[in-house]
Amino acid sequence: MPRSAGEMLVVLPTYNERASLSAVVLGVQRYLPSAHILIIDDGSPDGTGIAADEIAARDARVEVHHRPGKLGLGTAYVHGFGAAIAGDYRFVVAMDADGSHLSEDLPALVAAARTGAGLVIGTRWIAGGRIINWPMYRRWISRGGTWFARAILRSRLHDLTSGFRVLEVDWLRRIDLDALDSQGYGFQVETAWRLERLGCPIAEVPITFVERVDGRSKMSLGIVLEAFANVMRWGLKSRRTHDSAG
Template identity: 65%
Template sequence: MRERGSETLVILPTYEERASLPNIVSAVREQLPEADILVIDDNSPDGTGEVADELAANDSRISVLHRRGKLGLGTAYIAGFEQALSGNYRFAIEMDSDGSHLASDLPRLIAAAHDGAGLVLGARWVPGGKIENWPWHRQAISRIGTAIARVSLRSHLHDLTSGFRVIDTNWLRRLDLSSVTTEGYGFQVELAWGLERIGCPVVEVPITFVERSSGRSKMSFGIVAEALAKVLLWGWQLRFGKLRK
């Protein structure tokens, strides 16, 4: 895809997002008309992969990676990063395909990347950031989890778990992606913290996060538990083990 001249690859992992995917792709195309879009579908039983193929057939800047099953968010993004690197894109964008991330925020995130940020986080927990349609207890869990991660990892970032981000591939190349093993929240924390630790300039841009109006969240207790366990382990290793800040 890269030879067509785009500097940006938008990565959209999907699993059972048949209803929302066309709208998300249309919104991305409206905001970033020159970007390439990579849909990564984990063999969705609802036919999301077929919808993605139809979109790609009508837009030469869209491609689809079909995977054999539900292999997880982290491995999906790593597969997308590998395509971004092999295609010599300058920026790789992480974005949910369920409508939680507003494409209208993309120009501000890209602008921050053009201004020199190696990692741009679409942040909820900074001044100007908002969440719509989340119950108070879910917001509390997210805030508490983020606070634990910040303290444990000695991080300066306010929204380590944000899944809406722009990454300069020059910094992405400096990471050992094969060593990233976590999923969901844990993957987002591991990647952001890994970039922060190697000196990547990070900018947090306030966004509005909107809870999906249809379909089911892919987040599970197991994914949250994995993230918490990993964060506490990394914090221990940072203080008493082999990791160094």
């Protein structure tokens, strides 16, 4: 990837997303018709990888990378970001393959990136942002996680855990991707925070987030605990570095 470099690469990590994948790909192609799409499947037992290969066989804009098992969302994005850098794309889009991120929000996110933002975050917790069909406990986890991360990391961002993003590849080149160590949703916090610390211009664009209809959420207690522990570690390390520099 790519067969030929373009302006934009859309990265879709998948694990058991067969029911939603085709509709997500079609949605991306409707709103970003010139974009290339990279599907990264972690050996989905439901046949997602097979469905992805069928899509790619019909459309040269789509490519599939198969991994041997469930290696984590963070490592999938590192893989995809590496492909974007190697392919010399200008932008890389990160979004879920389960339909929770609406493709009709893509033009607004991409427009913000094209007008100067190195990172654009599709944000649920600002004016205009909405969540549909989420149970209250998921709202608490998301809002609480963002509040906690903002406080510990001294961040000004309103939705650090959002996975719907557009990143300028030149800014990605400034991050040591191999040093990113979050396997789950903490990866979203880590990348946004590192870019924020580098002085990257960041835009937060309101989105509508829809709870998935098909399949099961990947959220687990282990993922939440990993993110909590990593945020504490990053925050303490940042404070020690700041104090020693002062």
